Amino acid sequence: MSGEPTKPRSGDAVSARAEANGKLPQAKTSASEDIAAFVAKARAMSPHAPGAKGRLIFALDATMSRQPTWDMACALQADMFREASALGSLDIRLVYYRGFNECRATGWISDSTRLASLMSKIDCRGGDTQIGRVLSEARREAASSGVRAMVFVGDAMEERVDELCAKAGELGMLKVPVFMFQEGHDATAEQAFREIARLTGGAWCRFDPGAAAQLRELLRAAAAYAAGGREALLRLAKTASGAAKLIGQMK
Template sequence: MSGEPIKPRNSDAVSTKAERDGALPQAKTSTSEDVADFVARARALSPHAPGARGRLIFALDATMSRQPTWDMACALQGDMFREASALGSLDVRLVYYRGYNECRATGWISDSGKLATLMSKIDCRGGDTQIGKVLTEARREAVASGVRALVFVGDAMEEKVDELCAKAGELGMLKVPVFLFQEGDDPVAEQAFREIARLTGGAWCRFDPGAAAQLRDLLRAAAAYAVGGREALLKLSKAISGAAKLIGQMK
């Protein structure tokens, strides 16, 4: 697979060198005015307004241990679009991290073939987790243009859990649930993922390494929520176990 980086968002102006290189911008310290503005936006935002397109951030750990699941996710991501097409329309923004301090994002994509092509150009590289940057990017995008859900697929957590929880709490205020799908049984990752899910009103689920059917059901369920909200997820829960697992945890 090629190491060619994914370009940053298509429609936004790119002003900093980091953004021109495709990296996500560094988080800045919030002032009291920033916090007040954030709260006002959170109260006004309706994540499932009638007629709105479903917007889902699809975040993946692309460190070296993720290579088998990355390939599997490339093959399965089309199922998210197929599930969503029965309910409306879905836009997906891919975010991934790998290597040393590398965290990148695509623009919003409405075609599963295009997303698969972009993912096929990315190879996994060794490095630490950067979940905090994923949460920060989801918050930025939620405030800027609205996000209905964040899906994260990973197997580890190597950051300060309290800092992740603070970011998760902000997403909870914005009504952006995080669905965390954990490969394997790392107890440190599970504890952090469960808490992020709780704070955002989302859900945590484990899937077995290489279990395509389990991950497929979870991705389909997340897509259904992104387009149709709780009602769509509840209906799907009667047919697939992945949806039942998610709706059973959500507030």
């Protein structure tokens, strides 16, 4: 495949230079944005307009216990691009957290080979969850350049759930559904993930540890939505169980 990330604003230029050096920039956060202003700006970008290029934030927990799932996601991410290619095009921004207070994001990537190469260079490191920072990065990007959806893959939640819900509510105002894909059966994570999905108009789904086929179906469904919107997801739901699970929960 060919193609490069969207030609950059200054922040993306930093991302490109950092990637070239084998490092990715810290994801930015802001607690003082004016909600009304960024909602208006995001709607003006019209990421949901017919023919608009799909943009998907692909967020992963990269703490130590997640290495097997990280490797699996790396192998499956090309399926998202393949699903989207039948509907138009897809840009993906990888966001991940790991270690002590480390949360990083790539620029926008339209090439599955490039994304796989970047992911293969990242190792998982022990640390607490930083879902709040991921949601803040999604909000910032949605306000500045438009985002059609966000996917999160993880198995735990160690933060203040009310603070996460406040951030999720802002993404809901921006009409960015979050698809929360939970590995395993942690009850605390499930409660938080379900609420984040509800507040954003997205969906929560569980997959079994190491179940590549289940995760593949969920990622394909999210990519279909990001590339073609609700109608594309409805069409896929007729033949794919992952898409049916998502559309059944979305508002």
